[in-house]
Amino acid sequence: GAGVSQTPSNKVTEKGKYVELRCDPISGHTALYWYRQSLGQGPEFLIYFQGTGAADDSGLPNDRFFAVRPEGSVSTLKIQRTERGDSAVYLCASSSSGRGPTGELFFGEGSRLTVL
Amino acid sequence: AQSVAQPEDQVNVAEGNPLTVKCTYSVSGNPYLFWYVQYPNRGLQFLLKYITGDNLVKGSYGFEAEFNKSQTSFHLKKPSALVSDSALYFCAVRSSSNTGKLIFGQGTTLQVKP
Numbered sequence A: 001g002a003g004v005s006q007t008p009s010n011k012v013t014e015k016g017k018y019v020e021l022r023c024d025p026i027s028g029h030t031a032l033y034w035y036r037q038s039l040g041q042g043p044e045f046l047i048y049f050q051g052t053g054a055a056d057d058s059g060l061p062n063d064r065f066f067a068v069r070p071e072g073s074v075s076t077l078k079i080q081r082t083e084r085g086d087s088a089v090y091l092c093a094s095s096s097s098g099r100g101p102t103g104e105l106f107f108g109e110g111s112r113l114t115v116l
Numbered sequence B: 001a002q003s004v005a006q007p008e009d010q011v012n013v014a015e016g017n018p019l020t021v022k023c024t025y026s027v028s029g030n031p032y033l034f035w036y037v038q039y040p041n042r043g044l045q046f047l048l049k050y051i052t053g054d055n056l057v058k059g060s061y062g063f064e065a066e067f068n069k070s071q072t073s074f075h076l077k078k079p080s081a082l083v084s085d086s087a088l089y090f091c092a093v094r095s096s097s098n099t100g101k102l103i104f105g106q107g108t109t110l111q112v113k114p
Helices: A097-102
Strands: A005-007 A010-013 A019-024 A031-037 A044-050 A053-056 A065-068 A075-079 A088-095 A111-115 B003-005 B010-014 B019-021 B024-026 B031-038 B044-050 B056-058 B064-068 B073-078 B087-095 B108-113
Touching: A005 A088, A010 A019, A019 A088, A019 A111, A031 A075, A044 A065, A044 A075, A075 A088, B003 B087, B010 B019, B019 B108, B024 B073, B031 B064, B031 B073, B044 B056, B044 B064, B073 B087
Parallel strands: A010 A111, B010 B108
Antiparallel strands: A005 A019, A019 A075, A031 A044, A031 A088, A044 A053, A065 A075, A088 A111, B003 B024, B019 B073, B031 B044, B031 B087, B056 B064, B064 B073, B087 B108
């Protein structure tokens, strides 16, 4: 597709359940990022992939959060044993690695997660 | 460690007047600086970036930003504001020594009144 696609756009779940959020980056972009945005806050970095490998996962808040990108394209953010504090908009972005650190990120519209 | 500060939660300006949204940063190494805009219930859209060279960079929708190394600032500006510019604006920084994560500020809401 033309842009970064995220599914689902909205997810409501109960505390303790498992959730998967999917991101389909811009075709050809090898760098992929996950951010979390709470109401009234700036995006908070979670994890960054370069190809299939996680180059920096320092932003993952705890071991309930995990992300994969097995073929270097689509990525899935997985949250186990969800808590109410996990409620936020999860943003995915991709970037062309050909530009290295000077390249801007292109964001999807996000997946809004609500944990009841 | 990288960090970004946007000291104003909200900026109010009348349509047709110039606007400034402030941003200061802290980073080791040379900074790469970015501005993004977010409209309600939408993803972030890239506006402009500073990498090197001329301190005044121009971007989308008539916006520009001025890099000031001595003041570690990267303020967003526009000579004449439009009501449609009303949105949430984020400044972000990446270090030249860290090719990965982009760190965002807390955001500034711009309100342009007719």
